[in-house]
Amino acid sequence: MATMTGQTALSLEVQSFADKTIASHQGKPGALLGILESMQERNPHKYLSTEVLEYVADKTDLPLAQIYSVVTFYALFNLEPQGEHTISICRGTACHTRGSRNLLQRLRLELGLPDMGEEGADKVCVTTPDGKYSLRTVACFGQCALAPVVEVDHVIYGHMNEQTLKRELEHLGHGGKRA
């Protein structure tokens, strides 16, 4: 669905990458998912900006609403810039009974993120203002035997407690121990 043909704030480099990606997916079923995934992966902050979505809509002739529907349906797509490091806390039943909620609260405190009360106990996806860390919750990693499970930069850590979690954070350079 054409919106702002010819007008875009995207750099020429991003535009040509998008054009190439769209062309390589031409005629394939489910092309949109692949295009969006490539666009997000290319972004240094691993997210899809409004400008990118509008550009993709324009070039693929897909309705804006439909693209928005897809990117909000799948948890893998981000609409906000992500931190350098991503920490995902499992909030599935097994991890919950093993205290993942405390881990979540602890991380919030450590990273200086606001407590959102009951509402923020289940579904979280926030990034620290300095852009260093993204904290998110996951429904289940399928690693329930290792509960509670925390994923740091795509690596799964099992049987976590507040001390081991803090140590992982320090490894990432948090708390001033390493630059």
Add this chain to the structure above:
Amino acid sequence: MPGQISIRIDGEYVTAQVGQTILEVARANGKYIPTLCWLESITPVGACRLCIVEVSGVNRLLPACTTPVQDGMSVTTQSEKLQAYRKIALELLFSERNHICAVCVSNNHCELQGMAQKLGVNSIRYAYSFPKLSVDVSHERYVLDHNRCILCTRCVRVCAQVEGAHVWDVSSRGIHSLVVSDMAKPWGEAVNCTNCGKCVNSCPTGALAEKGFAVEEMVKRDGKVTRLAARRGGQQ
């Protein structure tokens, strides 16, 4: 005739065409099956679950609006079991959002309210979730009140299939689902909206309404939309 088959609805033999849905055949033969998300000449989605029917030999309930007929099929449209499940589906719709009929523009003209009366739903057994939802008044002529939306997606389908603008779609998933215009921008800023009002006229509740109407004053004309859809070639 080619493609003609015979099925039974509530014990009665009726003829049907291959490719028709149970709902279409039932309606053509004067059998009433309750619906909320279904709209004539628009692609059915089976979202509201009110049109569920029993089919002999199938041990789960099937939505009549999306289930195609098969030769020799025997369908039951009314039973205590169906009545019980239809009530559950309807009560869950009520408990999910803030449906305050007394202060709604569509009071007395609302399909959700009318369905509750028809099915004898006099109270909601499930705890209301009382979600905090917004009202979008940014459009010059229309209002979107998420409190009254049942996510039937009639607006989404009518806008995409009849008007061809596809301004509406559903964002997120599950309990967090919301109808959004374009990139979840205020409706008034939706560049693709043609201000045609088909979404408003096809909305079964007061979720989409014209501005300037008070309680009870908003009467929808979904017939206008479905006739137009049929003339433009029906389901796409």
Add this chain to the structure above:
Amino acid sequence: MIKKVRLATVWFDGCAGCHMSLVDIDEAIISVAGRVDVVYGPLVDAQEFPKAVDVTLIEGAISSQEDLEKVQEIRKRTKLIVALGDCAVTGNVPSMRNQIQPRKLLERIYIEGAQTNKGIPTDGVPALLRQAVPVHQVVKVDLHVPGCPPAASAIAYVLGELVEGRIPNLTAKVKFG
């Protein structure tokens, strides 16, 4: 002589419209009046909710600590509870505050919204519950009569059946709103 039905009416968080609809049942009120003793409610003088009540009509949502305690006591003392009208059945208009914390709500009205005497009243007023809820969310309700207000004809039918000892069948006779 037939024993009269001991009838109570209660007014919680509602606008009194259901009570107005109750007295609006025209000539039916004569036959109903002959069969019931109104033992408690805004229409009579009784100060305390009596014991061994046959039927209690409840108007309004359960909104305050006082409502909650009262309705629990009423349940103990009543054989059959009727939720009368949308506020009692669904929460209706009183429940429109449920997305806002009571403290914030009171501040908005009595401090930000007040011209004079700014301050949240505390003397002689019960604490608000976090949410205004339908009656059946806190005690068992035997019959729901929705409507805002329920039509006088529906109320007349309900009372007519109840005094005869029958449970009215309300399917398709009443509606929300």
